[in-house]
Amino acid sequence: MALQAASLLPCAFSLHKEGKSCATLKDSSLFGTTLSCNLKSIFTPAVAGNKELTKKVAVVPIRAQTAATTPAITQSTSGQKKTLRKGNVIITGASSGLGLATAKAIGESGEWHVIMACRDFLKAEKAAKSVGIPKENYTVMHLDLASLESVRQFVDTFRRSGRPLDALVCNAAVYLPTAKEPTFTADGFELSVGTNHLGHFLLSRLLLDDLKQSDYPQKRLIIVGSITGNTNTLAGNVPPKANLGDLRGLSGGLNSLNCSPMIDGGEFDGAKAYKDSKVCNMLTMQEFHRRFHEETEIAFASLYPGCIAETGLFRNHIPLFRALFPPFQKYITKGYVSEAEAGKRLAQVVRDPSLGKSGVYWSWNSTSSSFENQLSKEASDGEKARKLWEVSEKLVGLA
Ligand code: NDP
Ligand code: PMR
DSSP: OHHHHHHTOOTTSEEOSSSSOOEEEEEETTTTEEEEEOHHHHHTTOOOBOSOOOOOOOOOOBOOOSOOSSOOEEEOTTSOEEEOSOEEEEEETTTSHHHHHHHHHHHTTSSEEEEEEESOHHHHHHHHHHTTOOGGGEEEEEOOTTOHHHHHHHHHHHHHTTOOOOEEEEOOOOOOTTOSSOOBOTTSSBHHHIIIIIIHHHHHHHHHHHHHHOOOSOOEEEEEOOGGGOTTSSGGGSSSOOOOTTOHHHHHTSOSSSSOSSTTSOOOOHHHHHHHHHHHHHHHHHHHHHHHHHHHOOEEEEEOOOBOTTSGGGTTSOHHHHHHHHHIIIIIIOOBOOHHHHHHHHHHHHHOGGGOOTTEEEEEOTTOOEEEEOOOTGGGOHHHHHHHHHHHHHHTTOO
């Protein structure tokens, strides 16, 4: 990440490579923040492992079929599994942005069936049609991550469909940077953490059993993270910074009644709540890896797909931000990626044999090569991941 961030440094910033390393960004009403940071300290902790992966997972021939019912497995003479069916992937929030672009990249191949898990059924159907995913390659299923009941219903509906589950992509998110007051999920959790983390936590915990049962050669559970939750990067140092503290707000239920709506117990801040939720996403992926990878052979992964500056994620930001954010990312930070490119990147994490390593936070360099990135201290804190897991289990009714 450090390398990536360093290569993205805006030329307009005052940057001294030697002596006092310091980049100062003047306050900008466009981006609503003043950032004065010591680049050396930001970049030093992160060592970008910008290298091609060496571990190759056995590539297994997959022949497309139109129906995905009972899997047909045969054993080859070499002892390798062969499957004759399509893979099945659930993608949450596939009605726009990254989720839709990923559904398109995967759904048009003919080798996968995409279950688009979306809160707005009609919007998702129209979106799938508008990007031209062949209708035999996708199914829209209703899922509102801001309701634990809806998550449970979704899992039931999916199981009734009779499809095996080979990959799950936790992609949906809300970002509420201009909210003055918190809003809440059906279960009374602050909306960003409730949707982005707790809804996905319950979903992935319930669907773990389904993934375990899959006979597909590569089983994957992917939780989308972000650079802005990682304080070992320049982007992650733009205030307000992610910080889960001792999880006292989360332990209290994030409901603003007898506790704070923020994970760390502080005052409500919509932008921080989103970044905190991304830290939760990245910690959850690692805790899944620690608890289940060896036993299940499922690969757990997270990623930062690049700055997809034109998606619906910024729908609640002020219009001036929405107008200037894409050129800022394209020409100043050079962190911009199109939805289509980001969708291809996430699709790689779903199905590319070379990205099958578990416990990895993937990123891409400027030539679109993937590399195993380094998470911030907090986003890789094993003890915090364990505590987050236990508190989240209680909140979603699993413990
Ligand atoms: P979008 O707003 O385009 O996509 C978010 C999706 O989440 C939408 O389909 C939305 O549904 C869905 N969603 C929101 N709330 C719920 C809910 N309660 N239940 C079910 N689905 C819901 O944003 P992006 O494509 O940018 O974001 C996708 C992921 O990428 C997020 O995890 C985000 O954190 C991550 N990301 C984005 C970056 C960027 O630069 N844009 C950078 C790094 C990571 P609907 O269409 O109905 O609104
Ligand atoms: Mg950021 C290396 C530079 C870099 C990158 C890759 C991003 C990505 N951002 C960078 C730098 C900066 N941003 C700088 C220097 C500033 C101050 C001017 C800045 C500001 C900024 C704002 C106000 N950036 C933002 C916002 C948002 O509201 C977005 C956000 O934080 O959403 C949570 C955002 C983002 N910047 C990114 C990315 C990927 C985002 C989008 C969201 C996300 O993390 O999912």
